[in-house]
Amino acid sequence: MATRVYVAGVGLTRVGRLYDKGLLDLAAEAAWRAIDDAGGLVPDAVVIGNMLSSVLQRQDSLGAYIANGIGLRGRPAFKVEAACGSGGAAVYTGYSLVRSGLYGSVLVIGVEKMTDFPTAVVTEALAQAADAEYELFYGATFVGLNALLMRYYMEKYGVGRDEMSEWPVLMHRNAMLNPYAQIRREITRDDVARSQVIADPIRMLDSSPVGDGAAAVLLVSEEAARGLPEKPGVYIAGAGLATDTVELSNREALDRIPAAAAAAETALRMAGVEARQLDVVELHDAFTINAVLLLEELGLAPRGEAARLLAEGRFHPGDRPTVNPSGGLKARGHPVGATGVYQVAEVAMQLRGDFPGVRVEGAERGLALNMGGDGSTVAVHVLLRS
Amino acid sequence: MATRVYVAGVGLTRVGRLYDKGLLDLAAEAAWRAIDDAGGLVPDAVVIGNMLSSVLQRQDSLGAYIANGIGLRGRPAFKVEAACGSGGAAVYTGYSLVRSGLYGSVLVIGVEKMTDFPTAVVTEALAQAADAEYELFYGATFVGLNALLMRYYMEKYGVGRDEMSEWPVLMHRNAMLNPYAQIRREITRDDVARSQVIADPIRMLDSSPVGDGAAAVLLVSEEAARGLPEKPGVYIAGAGLATDTVELSNREALDRIPAAAAAAETALRMAGVEARQLDVVELHDAFTINAVLLLEELGLAPRGEAARLLAEGRFHPGDRPTVNPSGGLKARGHPVGATGVYQVAEVAMQLRGDFPGVRVEGAERGLALNMGGDGSTVAVHVLLRS
Numbered sequence: 001m002a003t004r005v006y007v008a009g010v011g012l013t014r015v016g017r018l019y020d021k022g023l024l025d026l027a028a029e030a031a032w033r034a035i036d037d038a039g040g041l042v043p044d045a046v047v048i049g050n051m052l053s054s055v056l057q058r059q060d061s062l063g064a065y066i067a068n069g070i071g072l073r074g075r076p077a078f079k080v081e082a083a084c085g086s087g088g089a090a091v092y093t094g095y096s097l098v099r100s101g102l103y104g105s106v107l108v109i110g111v112e113k114m115t116d117f118p119t120a121v122v123t124e125a126l127a128q129a130a131d132a133e134y135e136l137f138y139g140a141t142f143v144g145l146n147a148l149l150m151r152y153y154m155e156k157y158g159v160g161r162d163e164m165s166e167w168p169v170l171m172h173r174n175a176m177l178n179p180y181a182q183i184r185r186e187i188t189r190d191d192v193a194r195s196q197v198i199a200d201p202i203r204m205l206d207s208s209p210v211g212d213g214a215a216a217v218l219l220v221s222e223e224a225a226r227g228l229p230e231k232p233g234v235y236i237a238g239a240g241l242a243t244d245t246v247e248l249s250n251r252e253a254l255d256r257i258p259a260a261a262a263a264a265e266t267a268l269r270m271a272g273v274e275a276r277q278l279d280v281v282e283l284h285d286a287f288t289i290n291a292v293l294l295l296e297e298l299g300l301a302p303r304g305e306a307a308r309l310l311a312e313g314r315f316h317p318g319d320r321p322t323v324n325p326s327g328g329l330k331a332r333g334h335p336v337g338a339t340g341v342y343q344v345a346e347v348a349m350q351l352r353g354d355f356p357g358v359r360v361e362g363a364e365r366g367l368a369l370n371m372g373g374d375g376s377t378v379a380v381h382v383l384l385r386s
Numbered sequence: 387m388a389t390r391v392y393v394a395g396v397g398l399t400r401v402g403r404l405y406d407k408g409l410l411d412l413a414a415e416a417a418w419r420a421i422d423d424a425g426g427l428v429p430d431a432v433v434i435g436n437m438l439s440s441v442l443q444r445q446d447s448l449g450a451y452i453a454n455g456i457g458l459r460g461r462p463a464f465k466v467e468a469a470c471g472s473g474g475a476a477v478y479t480g481y482s483l484v485r486s487g488l489y490g491s492v493l494v495i496g497v498e499k500m501t502d503f504p505t506a507v508v509t510e511a512l513a514q515a516a517d518a519e520y521e522l523f524y525g526a527t528f529v530g531l532n533a534l535l536m537r538y539y540m541e542k543y544g545v546g547r548d549e550m551s552e553w554p555v556l557m558h559r560n561a562m563l564n565p566y567a568q569i570r571r572e573i574t575r576d577d578v579a580r581s582q583v584i585a586d587p588i589r590m591l592d593s594s595p596v597g598d599g600a601a602a603v604l605l606v607s608e609e610a611a612r613g614l615p616e617k618p619g620v621y622i623a624g625a626g627l628a629t630d631t632v633e634l635s636n637r638e639a640l641d642r643i644p645a646a647a648a649a650a651e652t653a654l655r656m657a658g659v660e661a662r663q664l665d666v667v668e669l670h671d672a673f674t675i676n677a678v679l680l681l682e683e684l685g686l687a688p689r690g691e692a693a694r695l696l697a698e699g700r701f702h703p704g705d706r707p708t709v710n711p712s713g714g715l716k717a718r719g720h721p722v723g724a725t726g727v728y729q730v731a732e733v734a735m736q737l738r739g740d741f742p743g744v745r746v747e748g749a750e751r752g753l754a755l756n757m758g759g760d761g762s763t764v765a766v767h768v769l770l771r772s
Contacts, residue, residue, distance in 0.1 A: 045627070054440035058522070060514040061469040064629035064762035074648060076627035078468040078475040078763060083447040089464040093479060100486035128446040136444070241431070241462035243450035262460060376450035377464060
């Protein structure tokens with residue numbers, strides 16, 4: 001039986017177009033909030049989750065850059081990249097570093113600074129999550145590829161625009177109470193259906209916004225946890241990672257995300273939990289279609305049924321599991337390399353009972369699912385109350 | 387006592403301007419050689435070390451991209467980045483993943499494809515190892531920053547051009563027998579002194595060449611090792627990682643690399659080995675000055691003495707430790723994100739007694755030191771014969 005890896009502290013910045021904050025400001029804010037939250041424990045090592053800094057900020061060595069730049073001089077540090085799944089892969093790496101006994105405490109920081117750049121530049125950078133030779137070379141964008149998936153799903157299962165629209169409506173409503181959310185504004189299904197077409201059938205309100213943000217989780221070993229003023233209330237009980245081809249053309253089916261099923265199966269099995277026992281889930285809804293497919297891949301809805309179930313009130317606050325009480329990527333926001341760390345922090349706060357938004361009362365079992373590309377990398381963490 | 391992590395297989399491509407090979411070709415060649423070398427063991431997971439693909443190939447999700455692209459479909463995979471130290475950080479991550487018990491076997495692949503691009507583009511991309519705001523914005527290049535270090539060292543310790551030139555001469559000679567080396571051509575100290583000035587006092591022959599290459603090491607747990615046709619002859623006995631500020635302006639001294647001292651101290655202590663007991667060392671000589679400073683930082687030469695000792699024949703084949711019998715970054719080559727994996731593979735082969743170049747007979751204790759930037763990240767692995 002492996003040592004437990006506890007979540008001793010979490011720290012978030014608000015997600016938004018934070019023009020007055022740079023990459024280091026964001027990372028520092030989240031990191032020191034997590035350190036404060038862990039009773040001041042200064043971590044032994046740092047792992048950074050980030051997708052875009054090589055292209056947008058033209059800055060590599062991001063581990064050293066951030067660790068030393070935010071006041072953790074000399075600490076072992078490096079960056080992990082798995083496109084939009086970078087944050088989840090960074091948490092996975094931090095979990096491994098603690099579990100291996102190499103460190104008593106590891107601070108995982110997900111950070112992304114996306115504004116300050118023209119939309120075309122950001123869109124081109126984000127497209128690097130797709131295959132450069134097989135997809136981008138032919139003019140595809142990342143939203144364009146997701147549009148193919150959404151159209152395929154709606155045609156295959158006979159799902160209409162109105163049912164698909166429930167997801168963004170729910171996300172906007174959930175985010176209303178979340179002080180860290182980028183968008184806090186209620187919308188209707190009609191608003192979604194009438195919003196601008198981005199890549200047919202994906203509309204503006206199906207899409208997560210571009211935003212800056214940072215999230216941090218301070219992971220500690222059983223032994224390090226004993227030295228804290230208060231025993232952490234939450235631990236990572238299971239972790240799973242899986243991949244698939246980056247290019248969609250070599251996938252077995254366009255309505256399946258096998259890496260999500262595999263990563264979730266690993267994490268749930270390790271934790272001894274079944275999907276139907278989950279109280280809270282934070283999953284990767286960069287676009288409406290991602291949420292719908294992931295709910296089905298997790299076994300929480302039959303194939304082709306997720307959108308309908310959502311429209312009937314399943315997965316809403318009060319139901320179990322409550323899905324994306326944070327407001328998800330759609331409304332909490334999607335600072336890409338940070339998103340996976342936000343999710344783990346949010347699930348940890350739900351289990352601790354101190355998430356400052358829609359709360360899942362008495363939650364004991366939570367799952368965070370972060371995805372790179374359209375399921376080319378999926379990282380899943382299952383958290384339990386200790 | 388932690389489980390031992392064995393090096394069950396290694397695989398290298400020749401380093402060079404390999405215009406007929408892409409990123410995937412290189413990764414596949416190294417990966418499958420390592421798998422063959424490990425008796426056909428197909429790994430549970432993959433870690434990629436790479437610096438430049440986000441900028442040069444415009445390809446992210448490199449873990450998934452490579453794992454799935456080379457025939458390891460679905461395997462857990464992600465990329466680790468620490469500039470020129472990406473390979474070492476990737477080995478460190480793979481070591482952690484095995485040591486944690488998460489996987490029985492992890493294939494670490496370092497890969498870099500640098501040719502196919504104009505020199506100016508590569509130079510600008512490599513400069514991302516420096517600080518974008520504090521250094522590059524003012525027009526510094528990475529070689530320019532190293533020129534400052536070299537000039538400072540030569541002035542402070544009164545070391546002349548001729549003594550400094552012994553390093554590249556030795557590296558070119560060592561590489562003569564290495565079939566994987568990019569440059570196999572003997573040079574003299576005069577050749578070095580007369581070669582083109584790149585950034586005074588750094589000359590062409592002080593600089594590692596631009597090249598493509600991939601290296602892979604297959605790391606396995608004690609349990610997985612028992613399932614192999616042959617017990618691996620080498621294990622990673624110690625691993626250390628440390629960082630420092632990316633920008634040189636905030637360093638405590640320009641003739642010190644504290645991250646190298648710290649990472650080496652950790653790795654050696656973990657292995658129960660002292661630096662003077664080492665038989666073979668592969669260290670990071672992107673420029674002559676790096677090798678000189680690192681020899682001193684490892685405690686193998688007194689401050690200001692490394693170049694003189696080299697000129698007197700210390701660290702040459704036959705001496706202990708023999709340093710960079712591969713030919714080092716200078717002559718084996720420096721496909722940046724792959725270099726740290728080359729080093730670990732080369733040290734493993736030296737201990738196994740099957741390195742196909744300058745061989746350190748009877749070597750039992752080896753060390754690989756890989757550096758990102760000018761010591762902003764340093765990863766050190768100590769390998770022992772099992």
